[in-house]
Amino acid sequence: MRYKVLTVDDSKTVRIIVKKAFKPYDCEIREAANGVEGLAVAAKESPDLILLDVTMPVMDGVEMLTKLKADPALKGIPVMMLTAEGGRDNVLKIAKIGVRDYLVKPFKEEVLIEKCGRIIDLKPLTEGPAKSKSIFDPADILVVEDKPAIVQQIQDGLKHTPWKIRGVVAQGEAIDACTRQPPDVVLVSLSLAEEAAFTLFRLLRTNVKTKYTPVFALVVKTETQQQQQAQTVGFSAIITKPIDTGELETKIAKAMNLDTSQRYYATEHECLVLRLPENCTAPVLAEAAHYLKPKFTEAVDAGHNKVVIDVHQLRSLHMGVIKLLFQAMQTCRELAMQFALVANAQIISECKGFEDTRGWTFYDSLDEAKANLGKTAPAPSASPLAAAAA
Amino acid sequence: MPALADINETLTRFYINRAVSDVFRTMLGREPTISQCFDRMPGDDAPSTIEHHRPQIVGTVGFFGEVNGLVYLHLDLTFARICTCHLLDMTEAALDEAGDDVINDAIGELTNMTVGSFKNGLCDSGYSCKLTIPSIVRGSNFVIEPISSATRQIYYFDCEEHRVIADILIQRDE
Numbered sequence: 001m002r003y004k005v006l007t008v009d010d011s012k013t014v015r016i017i018v019k020k021a022f023k024p025y026d027c028e029i030r031e032a033a034n035g036v037e038g039l040a041v042a043a044k045e046s047p048d049l050i051l052l053d054v055t056m057p058v059m060d061g062v063e064m065l066t067k068l069k070a071d072p073a074l075k076g077i078p079v080m081m082l083t084a085e086g087g088r089d090n091v092l093k094i095a096k097i098g099v100r101d102y103l104v105k106p107f108k109e110e111v112l113i114e115k116c117g118r119i120i121d122l123k124p125l126t127e128g129p130a131k132s133k134s135i136f137d138p139a140d141i142l143v144v145e146d147k148p149a150i151v152q153q154i155q156d157g158l159k160h161t162p163w164k165i166r167g168v169v170a171q172g173e174a175i176d177a178c179t180r181q182p183p184d185v186v187l188v189s190l191s192l193a194e195e196a197a198f199t200l201f202r203l204l205r206t207n208v209k210t211k212y213t214p215v216f217a218l219v220v221k222t223e224t225q226q227q228q229q230a231q232t233v234g235f236s237a238i239i240t241k242p243i244d245t246g247e248l249e250t251k252i253a254k255a256m257n258l259d260t261s262q263r264y265y266a267t268e269h270e271c272l273v274l275r276l277p278e279n280c281t282a283p284v285l286a287e288a289a290h291y292l293k294p295k296f297t298e299a300v301d302a303g304h305n306k307v308v309i310d311v312h313q314l315r316s317l318h319m320g321v322i323k324l325l326f327q328a329m330q331t332c333r334e335l336a337m338q339f340a341l342v343a344n345a346q347i348i349s350e351c352k353g354f355e356d357t358r359g360w361t362f363y364d365s366l367d368e369a370k371a372n373l374g375k376t377a378p379a380p381s382a383s384p385l386a387a388a389a390a
Numbered sequence: 391m392p393a394l395a396d397i398n399e400t401l402t403r404f405y406i407n408r409a410v411s412d413v414f415r416t417m418l419g420r421e422p423t424i425s426q427c428f429d430r431m432p433g434d435d436a437p438s439t440i441e442h443h444r445p446q447i448v449g450t451v452g453f454f455g456e457v458n459g460l461v462y463l464h465l466d467l468t469f470a471r472i473c474t475c476h477l478l479d480m481t482e483a484a485l486d487e488a489g490d491d492v493i494n495d496a497i498g499e500l501t502n503m504t505v506g507s508f509k510n511g512l513c514d515s516g517y518s519c520k521l522t523i524p525s526i527v528r529g530s531n532f533v534i535e536p537i538s539s540a541t542r543q544i545y546y547f548d549c550e551e552h553r554v555i556a557d558i559l560i561q562r563d564e
Contacts, residue, residue, distance in 0.1 A: 084506020087513025
């Protein structure tokens with residue numbers, strides 16, 4: 001839902017500053033230069049929030065507020081005063097008419113947004129249909145953990161990524177860090193003293209800049225009660241200690257909605273390459289399979305009809321890998337793409353041992369496969385596994 | 391309400407220093423400091439005048455109620471342009487295209503915030519009053535002279551290489 005915010009101020013400067021402050025958020029700004037205009041725009045647009053100045057020509061903010069609150073159709077619209085009029089008595093008088101908040105000028109844009117974020121659910125604007133962030137893009141991960149060894153372990157485990165891992169030890173430091181530069185993901189240790197992790201979670205959720213930031217709980221594997229509590233509160237994911245950094249990386253990528261296809265798919269010299277890593281665990285295969293159809297279709301759409309399925313890094317063959325390879329070959333046939341397989345001696349030998357894979361033709365290198373694309377007969381497809389993959 | 395005589399130079403200096411500092415720090419990221427001040431009581435023979443050697447923009451906002459007065463905020467045009475660009479996130483070229491009204495409005499609003507903050511201090515000291523709408527004076531060669539029953543305090547603020555002058559007139563008739 002796109003929120004509408006009405007700014008009523010005789011100063012164009014203030015209206016521009018307000019627009020500037022709300023620019024990164026998914027909301028529309030309406031403007032009025034005095035109380036009369038403000039009431040008219042409020043009646044026409046039904047804004048979700050009104051920011052109201054006091055001293056204005058034609059009709060001042062106090063009169064507009066009084067009329068607004070007397071109108072049954074408009075009285076429900078929350079009003080926040082944004083004015084240089086800040087004497088105690090005047091504020092109390094205005095507050096009694098009915099305002100949700102009061103911000104005295106001069107003001108910082110962040111404070112305005114924070115206060116407005118308590119009244120309406122401000123969501124950061126996603127930049128149109130731009131391409132999603134990939135696994136190779138930098139990201140900022142904040143780890144709130146009082147044990148330096150854990151922070152070090154996470155930094156070491158994720159050092160192959162372009163992610164910056166920052167460690168802080170206490171709740172206050174975490175809030176400061178989030179205010180300065182909101183991270184992409186926050187990892188919080190549930191073992192922080194005095195349930196600080198839960199307090200921090202609540203604070204992050206009430207701050208407009210971090211309310212949608214994924215927050216993971218770090219907890220010892222056997223602490224099931226704490227894990228349940230974290231789930232109930234609404235932590236985005238639970239990471240158990242000892243930490244499996246591979247799992248952590250997958251969960252972070254998922255939480256950030258990163259495009260991880262580049263881990264497995266690449267276009268090299270007008271040829272799509274599907275490359276499987278040495279250790280194909282179930283999550284890895286699921287991730288590669290998730291992108292298979294879209295990536296193959298995208299290649300055809302771009303005019304590339306050649307595919308190399310490269311498993312030369314693979315350490316051992318198992319049913320999950322065979323199923324994925326069948327699925328890839330089946331997709332090639334459906335899209336009339338030429339394909340070739342590349343593998344190491346170990347995998348080629350293992351393939352000879354299975355009925356379904358015995359007839360597959362492999363090449364030793366990518367270049368050899370590319371050179372022979374189209375010359376090889378497609379692998380047989382009439383096997384139970386091929387049918388299952390299809 | 392306390393007597394108007396209680397609004398002495400110390401109180402005025404405190405509130406205007408706080409107001410100018412707050413506004414320039416919050417809205418412009420600058421730290422002005424008072425460098426000079428002049429204090430003129432009603433009936434003093436030699437009125438303080440502010441000499442300008444460069445084009446000026448002067449914002450004015452009044453306050454009325456249990457205490458009445460005016461504050462003039464003087465900025466030289468160069469600084470006024472810098473402030474406007476900062477406030478509105480504009481380039482100098484965009485400001486040239488936008489015209490003088492944009493500068494007038496921005497300086498009017500800076501004055502409004504400064505005088506608002508100043509008079510909120512007076513309100514909280516027991517002198518209830520309200521603000522007027524801002525107005526702007528532009529020029530290179532002009533003098534602002536107070537009526538004889540007003541006190542006048544002029545504060546010069548240094549703001550890096552620029553100067554901001556707050557000229558405060560308070561009506562002394564009880």
